[in-house]
Amino acid sequence: MTDIDEVAKRVATLLEDHDPATTDRVEFLGARFDAGLAWVHFPIGLGGLGLARELQNHVDALLAAGGAPDTERGRNPIGLGMAAPTILAYGTAEQQRRYLRPLFTCEEIWCQLFSEPGAGSDLAGVATRAVRDGDDWVVNGQKVWTSGAQNARFAILLARSDPDAVKHAGMSYFVCDMTDPGVEVRPLRQITGEAEFNEVFLTDVRIPDANRLGAIGQGWEVANATLMSERVAIGGHAMPREGGMIGPVARTWRAHPERRDPELHVRLLKSWVDAEVARLTGARLRQKLAAGRPGPEGSALKLTFARLAQQLSGLELELLGEDGLRYGDWTLRRPETVDMIGRDAGYRYLRAKGNSIEGGTSEVLRNIVGERVLGLPPEPRGDKGIPWKDLPR
Secondary structure, three states, rough: OHHHHHHHHHHHHHHHOOOOOOOHHHHHHHHHHHHOOOOOOOOOOOOOOOOOOOHHHHHHHHHHHHOOOOOOOOOOOOHHHHHHHHHHHHHHHHHHHHHHHHHHHHOOOEEEOEEOOOEEEOOHHOOEEEEOOOOOOEEEEEOOOOOHHHHHEEEEEEEOOOOOOOOOOOEEEEEEEEOOEEEEEEEOOOOOOOOOOEEEEEEEEEEHHHHHEOOOHHHHHHHHHHHHHHHHHOOOOOOOOOOOHHHHHHHHHHHHHHHHOHHHHHHHHHHHHHHHHHHHHHHHHHHEEEOEEOOOOHHHHHHHHHHHHHHHHHHHHHHHHHHHHHOOOOOOOOOOOOOOOOOOHHHHHHHHHHHHHOHHHHHHHHHHHHHHOOOOOOOOOOOOOHHHHHOOO
16 A cells, blocks of 8 residues: 555545544544644654655645645644644654644644844844753743734743853753743734734743753754744745735736736736745745755745735735725734735735744845855854853843
8 A cells, every 4th residue: 555545544534433524623633633644744643654744735635625624724823833843853752742732733822932122033142041940940031023922822932041151052942831920921013903913021930841842052953943944834835826915916906907007917927927936936845844854945935925925915005096095904903813815905915014024034034045045155243152141232
C-alpha cells in the first residue's frame, strides 16, 4: 500500500467512524489528531504519521470533500502556525503530549509574547527578565502587539535569562500560562477601530522550568525557528487562483466596467501576475519544508504578501470611487479572528497597513532575504561581543 493509499484509508475510516454531520467539532478534530491526520509529517502519536509533508494537502482535500470541519486556523493562528512546529522541534516528549492535541482542536488558544515597546524590530534586545528561583522562573516585563491575547490560554514567551551575556545569547524561551497570577492583558485599539492586538504586562509571573522550550540561553535559536514558521504561515498558506486580496479586486474590476481605464488595467494585470507568482512560490516552498524547520525563504513570501496586500487594497479603493470611502463599523471590538476578505474594502485598506509591521517589519525581512537568501554582506553592527546589560537603551 502506498502512502497515498494509507492516508486515504485513514480518512475514510475517520469519516465513517465520526460522521461530520453529527459529530461535535472538537470531538472530530481530536479523532483526526489521534488518526495521525492533523499534520501527517509529525511523528506517530503526535498528530502525524511520519510521512511526507506534501501529503497533507491530499488529506485536507479528502476531508473537505467529506464535509469535515476545518481546523479553525483563524481562531488559533499562533498555535497552529507557530507554537506547534516549535514544540515539535524543541519541546520535550512530555510537552509535546501535553500541548499539541488541545492546540490542534482549538480547545486551547495560543498567543505570542515576543515584541516589546523597546524591542520590536530588534527582537534580540528584549528586556523582559526571567530570573531562576528554584524550579521556577520569575518573569517581569512588558510585551506589545500581542494578537489574540484576550482569548489565549497559553503563550510562547521570549525573555532575558542572562543579562551578562551578549544579547543574542542571553535569552530563554518559555510556555507561559496566560491565566497565571501577574499576567495582565490590555487592549490596543487599531486604525480599524478594533482591538485584536494587546499589550501584556508580566509582574512576578512564576513559570516552572518544566515549561522551558530548548536549553537555557537557547531562546534566540528557538525564537528564530518560530519566526520562520510565522512568516510561512502569513505569506505561504495554500490558496486557489485569485485567492487572497487579489480576489476582491478582480471581482470589483469585473463588476464596474465603467470605472476602468488603461492605467488601472495595467496596474491590475501586474498585481494579478505578482499574486499568482507568490501563490505558486508558496506552493513550492511548502513542498520543500522539513518538519518544523522552515528556511528564510518564508521571509521573502511574507515580504511579498505585505506589499501585495497594501498595493491591492489601495487599488480596490480607487476602483470603488466614492463607495470606497464608506466604512462599515467603527465599534471597538476584540475579535477572535481577522477576516481580511470577508469585510468591506475600507477595512481591508486600513488593516493592510499593519501587514508590513506584524510578523517582522518589511525592512527587517529585506535584511534577512539579502543576508540569508542572497548571501549579501551583513549590515555593520555595533553590539557584537557586548553584554546586553552594557548596551545603551
